[in-house]
Amino acid sequence: MPLRVIGMMSGTSFDAVDAAAVELAFDGDVIVLRPLGLISRPYPEPLRAAITAALPPHPVDLETVCRLDTEIGRCFADVAAAAVDELCDGRADLVASHGQTVYHWVEDGAARGTLQIGQPAWIAERTGLPVVADFRTRDIAAGGQGAPLVGLLDVLWLRSRPGNPVALNLGGIANITVDLGTDRPLAYDTGPANALLDAAVRAVTGEPYDRDGARAARGRVLPEALHRLLAAPYYRRLPPKSTGKELFHLGHLDGILSLDEDSLDDALATLTELTARTVAEAILRHDPTEVVAAGGGLRNPTLAGRLAALLGPVPLRSADELGLPSAAKEAILFALLGFLTVHGLPGTLPSTTGARHPSVLGSITPGRRPLRTLAEPVPPRALEIRPAS
Template sequence: MRVIGLMSGTSYDAIDAAVADLDLVGDSLVLKPLGMVSEPYDGELREALTAALPPGHTTLGEVCRLDTLIGQAFAAAAVRADRELCEGLAGLVASHGQTVYHWVAEKEVHGTLQLGQPAWIAEATGLPVVADFRPRDIAAGGQGAPLVSLFDLLWLRGRPGRPVALNIGGIANLTAPDGTAFDTGPGCALIDAAARGFSGGALSYDTDGALAARGRVHGPLLDRLLEEPYYALPAPKTTGKELFHLGRLRDALAGFGTLPAEDVVATLTMLTARTVADAVRSVGATEVVASGGGTRNPVLMGMLGELLPGVAVRTSDELGLPSGAKEAYAFAVLGFLTLHGLPGTEPASTGARHPSVLGSVTPGREGLRLPPPAGRGPTRLLLD
């Protein structure tokens, strides 16, 4: 089956649409990557989304408007991917949507909200759409994240040593071979926030780590940032921009006077590297397979390598999976599993009481024709 996976992460800079051929062969799920297209958010929509996200305030009317506009933007990305990458032969769309809130209180996740109404995608493509992946795991007592953990476990199974999968998006997360998985803290969230704040919106991120490369790590500021209680919480745990945003950064900067922008960004880059490295060491990793936008920041990747002597740090590209497309491919896999009645979670990763078949299905133009339920889920993922 040819599946389009749609993803926009916590950096919300663009919608990624990756196309995969997926086939269950015995106990293996075989994935053939067919490529990815990326559609940047329209500037006006991105500004509206930025304004609505924590710590900003919004209205139900604006939430409704964003749900529609994001759904239409996701639909356009899916149509383009179907046309350019698979000649109109896709059979399913799996849409993560855009996370706008992750409700965490007293160390538990009580709810989550992803916008991007799937009806717009189904109407534009004519295909069935699997969406709203996270709530079912939360209803089963889980964190609803990291949902890529099952993909990681299947993909890295059998590699020598103790490999961990690391994704550095707005928030960074890792998956260990025993199923332990959690958000390590800010990936690029605070770096992006600082770049936007110091540039007055001219920059949306630290391109190629240029700002960090010109700066020096400010020790006292780093120490203050590392006092955040989240880092000491046990796994499973998840977080988001509800915690790591520009307002929290401004609070941390109080009392330090006017620090050069480059020094602040260098310090935030080290914060991400330190918290990721601490997490990697905590699970005894011998290899890190990294993906996500943060892998394009050479300063961040350099810091991470220095903090992890003796641990091989490589990107997923080296193993045949484009690092910028991995999450979109992962949700293509989750959508495929849902359509076949198979669980998309690993309880050890999310803390749920049991595995769950994820998401809700919106029928396509020809109604909903589900394939026969698969007998059991795959035990490994192979790249073709």
């Protein structure tokens, strides 16, 4: 019997909480995944403003962290309950919650720690379901980057495709998974996707993002500013590597780009070029035959168009074309990882995070009833996406 799992995610753009429901089951050494739907709820504006004020480079006290952990947990609990009712007809087995990343501690290229908040006890109390959370820390304890964790999903899903496919996610931070058909696939953050674009728009206009990339399309790329942005040491580091808003925040632009109403279009054009160029250069190093992309950046036609142009003859296609809903991919990832965790199976590939060994990820907050699992699952060889029955 399949398990109905709700995967939950709020990314580095922290614009909304996504909950994707899926049915997951083992068919021998293949995991069969059936998407059941996605709901997305924006953070209440006061909570979103509080998260913004607590993120680097702003100082923050422990009272604020405690309050945010509680309020984000309650928000996730509301969305989880809605997903159970709206996507699962009132019946689900498990919630897998990534929570909200507020800090990812990387020092001298090594991940030292990471903090995702949104207390899972609120989700368990509201839904009665067990919750798997805190996915990244175990991989860091094993010497890994703790990010990106999407490598296992990408490898199981795409390695049987012909040629040399590359998986791409364009969230707040961009990441890729490459060398999928080899015994040592790689996954790493290439740098910002939407993070700097969104921060610039919000700082000047108060709007959450540049809708349809319209302002960037009107602007012109500033060559000197782009050159200085591309000089950031992160781009020259070798994978595995990870990053976040503790590096690519608004302060990263100080002294490089002017941010006011008159200069915003040019700033956004320059930041769009920064993202497209760093992503394309990282991808093309791996001689891809296709790029399978997901994430909010695909909804920005200015960014997606520029990236496609830089990729040249390499086709850029959406994950939707292969049966995996692009907008739900990250939430589905955590549903898959939670499913593996409750079956005692690793959720990482050491070559994708740099860890010493694979790890079973996360911590489990019990629900009201025992969790139904398979007694002896087989480590998966592949992931097959099938339409919901």
